[in-house]
Amino acid sequence: MKINTKEILGGLALLLVLVGTPLVINYFSPWRNHGSTRIINLTAISTQGIWTADKVDGLNIWNSVFKKATIVMHKGEKVILRFTTVDVTHSFYIPELKLGPVFVDAGHLYDVPFTADTTGIFTYYCTSICGHCHFYMQGKFIILDSGQDVSEEELAKINKGIDTTLQFCSTPLNDNLLPKDIILKGKMLFENRNCILCHGKGGKGGVKNTNYAKTTIPELFTLAEKLKIPDKETADSIIQLLRINADFDKLNNNPPFRTYSRFLAQFKSINQKILDGANILQKADSLGPVPPLCMPSWEYYLTQDEINAILAYLINQNKWEL
Amino acid sequence: MTKKTDNEEHEELVLEPEGFRINLFKKFPLIKKFAKLKGFQFFLILPSLFIFYIIIISGLIGTPLGNRNIAIVVLWILWWFLLIAILVPLLGRTWCAMCPLPWFGDLFQRMSFFKVRTGKTNYLRNKMFGLNLTWPKRLKNIWLPNINFLILCTFSAILVTRPFVSSFVVSMMLIVATVLAVIFRQRAFCSHVCPVSGFIGLYSKTAMLELRSNDKDVCKNCTDKGCLRGNENGWGCPWFEYMGKLDRNNNCGLCMECVKSCPNDNIALNFRPFATETTLKGYDEAWKGFIDVGTSHAYSLIYLGSSGILKDWVNPTQSNNWTGFFTYVIILWLFSLVVVPGIFFLFTSLSHKLANTGRVSRMEAFKAYSYILIPLGLLAWIAFSVPLLLVNGSYIVSVISDPLGWGWNLFGTRDFQWHPVIPEYIGFIQIALLLIGLGYAIYKGFFIGQRLYNSPTAAFRGLIPVAVFSTVIALAFIMLYIG
Numbered sequence: 001m002k003i004n005t006k007e008i009l010g011g012l013a014l015l016l017v018l019v020g021t022p023l024v025i026n027y028f029s030p031w032r033n034h035g036s037t038r039i040i041n042l043t044a045i046s047t048q049g050i051w052t053a054d055k056v057d058g059l060n061i062w063n064s065v066f067k068k069a070t071i072v073m074h075k076g077e078k079v080i081l082r083f084t085t086v087d088v089t090h091s092f093y094i095p096e097l098k099l100g101p102v103f104v105d106a107g108h109l110y111d112v113p114f115t116a117d118t119t120g121i122f123t124y125y126c127t128s129i130c131g132h133c134h135f136y137m138q139g140k141f142i143i144l145d146s147g148q149d150v151s152e153e154e155l156a157k158i159n160k161g162i163d164t165t166l167q168f169c170s171t172p173l174n175d176n177l178l179p180k181d182i183i184l185k186g187k188m189l190f191e192n193r194n195c196i197l198c199h200g201k202g203g204k205g206g207v208k209n210t211n212y213a214k215t216t217i218p219e220l221f222t223l224a225e226k227l228k229i230p231d232k233e234t235a236d237s238i239i240q241l242l243r244i245n246a247d248f249d250k251l252n253n254n255p256p257f258r259t260y261s262r263f264l265a266q267f268k269s270i271n272q273k274i275l276d277g278a279n280i281l282q283k284a285d286s287l288g289p290v291p292p293l294c295m296p297s298w299e300y301y302l303t304q305d306e307i308n309a310i311l312a313y314l315i316n317q318n319k320w321e322l
Numbered sequence: 323m324t325k326k327t328d329n330e331e332h333e334e335l336v337l338e339p340e341g342f343r344i345n346l347f348k349k350f351p352l353i354k355k356f357a358k359l360k361g362f363q364f365f366l367i368l369p370s371l372f373i374f375y376i377i378i379i380s381g382l383i384g385t386p387l388g389n390r391n392i393a394i395v396v397l398w399i400l401w402w403f404l405l406i407a408i409l410v411p412l413l414g415r416t417w418c419a420m421c422p423l424p425w426f427g428d429l430f431q432r433m434s435f436f437k438v439r440t441g442k443t444n445y446l447r448n449k450m451f452g453l454n455l456t457w458p459k460r461l462k463n464i465w466l467p468n469i470n471f472l473i474l475c476t477f478s479a480i481l482v483t484r485p486f487v488s489s490f491v492v493s494m495m496l497i498v499a500t501v502l503a504v505i506f507r508q509r510a511f512c513s514h515v516c517p518v519s520g521f522i523g524l525y526s527k528t529a530m531l532e533l534r535s536n537d538k539d540v541c542k543n544c545t546d547k548g549c550l551r552g553n554e555n556g557w558g559c560p561w562f563e564y565m566g567k568l569d570r571n572n573n574c575g576l577c578m579e580c581v582k583s584c585p586n587d588n589i590a591l592n593f594r595p596f597a598t599e600t601t602l603k604g605y606d607e608a609w610k611g612f613i614d615v616g617t618s619h620a621y622s623l624i625y626l627g628s629s630g631i632l633k634d635w636v637n638p639t640q641s642n643n644w645t646g647f648f649t650y651v652i653i654l655w656l657f658s659l660v661v662v663p664g665i666f667f668l669f670t671s672l673s674h675k676l677a678n679t680g681r682v683s684r685m686e687a688f689k690a691y692s693y694i695l696i697p698l699g700l701l702a703w704i705a706f707s708v709p710l711l712l713v714n715g716s717y718i719v720s721v722i723s724d725p726l727g728w729g730w731n732l733f734g735t736r737d738f739q740w741h742p743v744i745p746e747y748i749g750f751i752q753i754a755l756l757l758i759g760l761g762y763a764i765y766k767g768f769f770i771g772q773r774l775y776n777s778p779t780a781a782f783r784g785l786i787p788v789a790v791f792s793t794v795i796a797l798a799f800i801m802l803y804i805g
Contacts, residue, residue, distance in 0.1 A: 010364060010435030017372050025379060030728045058393070058486040061386040062639070084729070086386045107390035107720070108737075109729030 049133025186313025381489020427503020467520025701759025
């Protein structure tokens with residue numbers, strides 16, 4: 001049989017393209033580690049509110065739910081944290097370890113060398129408002145003593161709080177689905193617009209904010225007291241006023257209850273705080289890291305009706321003495 | 323411009339200038355030498371296969387971010403612009419000669435890269451592998467490419483934003499092309515299925531390049547018919563064209579097999595004026611023009627416009643607005659397939675009435691005049707594509723260094739920032755392009771009318787409604803671009 005050199009060369013060239021291309025691509029994949037230092041790949045996905053260590057690509061992004069990354073290291077270990085995002089700009093921040101904020105914009109990879117110096121369980125945050133699930137972009141960064149290990153059960157326990165709240169981020173709230181009742185509407189907004197994550201379920205508070213002068217995020221179920229509302233009856237009448245979107249300033253001329261002017265001043269102040277947010281928080285240690293959690297401005301994300309509903313819900317949360 | 327007397331009408335016809343023809347094979351013998359190479363297509367296709375292969379891989383495993391993935395940036399910004407603005411108007415179906423999608427089918431049928439097999443397969447004198455069935459007669463037109471193109475347009479927002487979808491579509495086209503090559507003769511996929519081929523085929527009528535026989539008489543007397551049937555020097559035309567009768571670019575894939583197989587060395591690669599061919603053979607071609615005008619209007623409105631609602635409608639995978647999407651589909655299909663042709667029919671009916679010669683039917687006038695949508699439509703597509711390149715072209719610079727969005731920096735341009743180029747002039751460029759298209763539409767419309775009515779006066783009268791229609795179309799585009 002006559003061997004045609006040109007045909008063989010043609011075949012080899014085609015083979016080179018078909019086989020060589022994926023091989024070369026795979027060799028230079030960021031998920032391959034060519035050095036001795038461990039690389040921890042962290043990919044931010046805003047729609048799922050997570051940093052994940054899973055491989056995210058064009059094929060799986062649209063039909064997969066990725067696992068929130070829980071990073072486990074050992075004391076003294078050196079790693080490279082490799083950050084990327086598949087959508088908008090994010091930032092990675094662990095205030096207690098003074099790691100970051102690392103700003104990660106679309107289309108780039110950021111390698112950050114890190115050495116684990118102290119043991120403990122730390123929380124990482126995203127500090128760039130990145131979408132509907134932004135406040136859920138938290139996870140655990142665990143540094144163990146060398147030789148120590150952590151079981152799957154223990155990891156599940158550590159992550160429990162984060163995983164349970166994630167349900168409120170999973171489906172964006174459609175305005176048409178909001179209930180008519182102002183209290184139920186307020187509850188749904190409080191949960192779905194992420195207030196719950198920092199202010200706790202039912203506004204019970206207690207969420208730790210690293211290096212924040214007040215240590216934890218303020219609770220809100222006592223809002224009625226903060227507004228100087230004297231009793232349940234008055235609270236109900238305030239809720240009724242919120243329901244009909246009453247002009248509180250006009251009512252000042254003929255106050256519906258005795259402490260109305262004090263209430264109005266507080267009410268306006270809190271309303272304004274919701275609109276403006278509070279980006280600069282007082283630090284416990286002035287030289288320490290910036291507290292990672294802060295109140296964002298809701299001016300362009302909540303209507304006054306929606307703010308009223310949230311306030312009505314929180315006022316209704318108060319436990320009145322009988 | 324020459325004139326002659328028409329005996330029937332006793333009216334002098336204004337003859338359309340034939341225009342120049344420069345045989346590039348004579349002028350630049352190197353081109354002919356390259357075209358005669360057995361590996362002509364191999365050398366063109368292998369690099370494009372490499373790029374398309376990277377596009378497919380990148381769509382699957384690269385970053386899901388469209389503007390950082392070669393699957394979107396190179397395919398829908400660079401390739402699309404080069405195709406529509408450079409390759410088609412200047413070089414016709416040159417892309418088809420280098421397109422990697424039908425190549426595996428070709429390789430299967432030929433079982434060789436370079437060697438030409440002699441033998442007998444149907445009417446061919448080449449040994450071809452596969453079933454070699456004849457393509458169904460009913461589908462020997464471009465209706466299927468028309469529908470396929472409309473389907474692609476319908477899902478365009480998903481296609482151009484999700485690398486995986488682009489990768490999937492390209493892969494499917496490659497698979498379908500290969501499967502059809504196993505079943506049917508020659509390039510059935512390219513001739514009768516490929517949505518891009520239908521698009522290129524129609525607009526390549528305007529191209530400034532043509533492959534033709536030097537002397538038709540030589541073809542008439544040629545008993546070999548190597549161009550069509552193939553011989554030991556070249557494969558029979560994969561597009562079923564016989565050079566002795568070839569007078570349109572629609573189905574010439576510029577594969578150059580005829581240059582190799584012609585025993586009389588009678589093939590010329592001519593450089594010619596823009597928009598030389600002005601005949602449409604069937605309603606499938608006319609409707610291709612309507613679809614392209616309809617879709618380019620829709621695209622301009624959706625992608626270059628500012629309506630968030632429309633953008634939500636066209637991309638339901640992001641907005642979840644399926645009602646909006648189906649509304650958009652109905653509007654797009656009705657507009658392209660019914661409304662534009664319907665309005666055009668009214669205008670050509672009026673034209674027919676004004677011309678009042680009784681020589682041709684209304685439908686003949688409708689079909690013939692629909693040619694004017696080709697120069698107008700092509701220039702409108704170019705005008706639509708200009709901002710794609712000028713505004714988003716800078717992504718190409720960064721993506722060639724990092725095709726998969728994995729942080730590579732192959733050529734040191736990964737961090738090149740997005741930077742629109744002369745955005746303040748884009749509107750003017752678009753208007754200029756549209757006016758050129760309009761000018762050609764009206765200019766060619768006159769000669770089409772004269773061909774129909776055999777009288778310059780009737781042609782002029784008949785031209786008025788057609789010119790009004792073209793102007794309205796062009797103005798609508800201008801409103802969309804700068805309004």
